[in-house]
Amino acid sequence: MAKDNSKVLLDVKDLRVSFDTYAGEVQAVRGTNFYVNKGEALGIVGESGCGKSVTVKSLLKLIPMPPGRIKTGSAMFNGKDLVKMSDKKLESIRGSEISMIFQDPMTSLNPTMKVGKQIMEGLIKHQKMSKKEAKERAIEMLRLVGIPTPEKRVDQYPHEFSGGMRQRGMIAIALACNPKLLVADEPTTALDVTIQAQILDLMKDLQDKMNTSIIMITHDLGVIADIAQRVVVMYGGLIMEEGTVDDIYYNPQHPYTWGLLKSVPRLDNKKKERLVPIEGTPPDLFSPPKGCPFADRCEYAMPICKEEMPEKTSITDLHAVSCWLQHDMAPDVKNPVTEGRKK
Template sequence: MSERVLEVSNLHVSFDIDAGEVQAVRGVDFFINKGETLAIVGESGSGKSVTTKAITKLFQGDAGRIKKGKINFLGDDLAQKSEQELIKLRGRDISMIFQDPMTSLNPTMKIGKQVMEPLMKHKNYNKADAKKRALEILNLVGLPNAEKRFNAYPHQFSGGQRQRIVIATALACEPKVLIADEPTTALDVTMQAQILELMKELQAKISTSIIFITHDLGVVANIADRVAVMYGGQMVETGDVDEIFYDPKHPYTWGLLSSMPDLTTGTDTELLAIPGTPPDLLHPPKGDSFAERSQYALDIDFKTPPPWYQVSPTHFVKSWLLDERAPHVEPPEMVKKRLRNMPNNYAKPQQVERVSFDGES
């Protein structure tokens, strides 16, 4: 059985602003095992970054707060930890990589010193040992001429090289959990592929667990073991990567897949946009958060939040469409094409009979 490294239960995160309480994350549950990659996907504003920043309470200013929930990290509830306790943990046991490396690197500090810093702070390395280890890590992440450029500044490197330096800094202490928040968005396609491959190689070497935040499902297919789909501050579908790509059940997941280019369907395939806008989390919807934007919404979706429905031992969906009383609906054509192209060893789901549904829970 895999070792459970991190488990988040019923997490609620709010931000207090002049207009009121923004309920950014509402009842989120997820876990990650040792050496595993969990991708959290969804549109901007869905709560992906806030969820992961809550793990170490890395909120900007005093507005953000964990309202409710547990964050179990190797037996400790991080939600109850003080700021001083979390400072010791950040960078040592749990590290983060952000979207723009220039916001993570100190522009006035030489890059070698920035990689040495966590080693000296968390591992009590002396300067000589820290420099030796920092050079090893910089070479490990593929930074060209690491020894000659050890005393260079961040602005003297390309975007891809800066991201390699950020990864080196984040992995210096060999953390148990690495949170990567859209780490390849600012890079070109070639460099993106190199960084993703690098992260997989490094993960295999140090057995770290990776939580990968992205809105790009193409990235997910290349790096993730499991996927959690977020919408409106909640997780709406979770499963292993094949289940999410080849047997998606939630209308929002269908929308994400339909808006993603697929090289197997030809260049003339129309991409579908999800109509409408995400919900206002100052006043969260009473029922299903996605109901206002879903062409498949039922009456009950506007009244009562759906429970989790289990599709397989690893696949869970929060949608009234999986209720035994719900009418059977077909996913969009773009998703059906993916289903038709699924691997032969993946079992197709059984069809649900069309039944009446009176809208009562």
């Protein structure tokens, strides 16, 4: 099943984002192309500093501008280009049509405002509700995200909530106006494993109920497997590989994706195998490499890898990879992730 333009909610093309610093230009995002369908969850995965958060935050102008700037690109959302949109128009979309859940709920919630009032703000602004209607909706949202005794909790401050409840409160704020797209930036990082699972279950449940599209930004491949239908693998400000969850987990084609998967513990390993870290460090984005950004850390790198960025190769309609190993003249390298795995 190829990309169906009638189902696409957000379509990002050739996005390039830089930060101008005293030391020079940091090329954080260097030409990304991806899309999100209506009602779909897309995972964006990669190491810290690979450009995941900057890619999505820049579309909503949630990065400081300056020093940040969008150099080129378009982001068509419901037929409107977010990149060309005025700040005022974008402000009317943020929180109503596109909402964001941030990484740390303790710093994202206002500590001086009651949680209920923080939910009510967006409802009063975007939905033009009265205070009474907004408070009733805030209680309903807190109940929807699984917070007990919402009638009491609506009048409490963030410090009176546990970490998991604060994150649920953030989700309640994000979903209050029934957005078409929910961006979740590492939403489970600060939470313990049990609460993580509850938050992911909640997000999947709400996605089913409200048919909201989700962009899940994370470095945790377990989170992606649990919630996303398609995955984009980023490195050095570029997309290395993209495909369905099954493509990425069961038939990955890029050595960077192999490295990510090999560094995650597997439940079907009977012998005590050591986790394999990816040696080396990410590229310097002040002066990005002209070839593949992963070449210096890749055990399969060839001279061409450092000289020229490979073209995107389609494996299937939805699975594509940018790697010189796909070239007809490249050596035959066995996939270390699928090799030896039980059929």
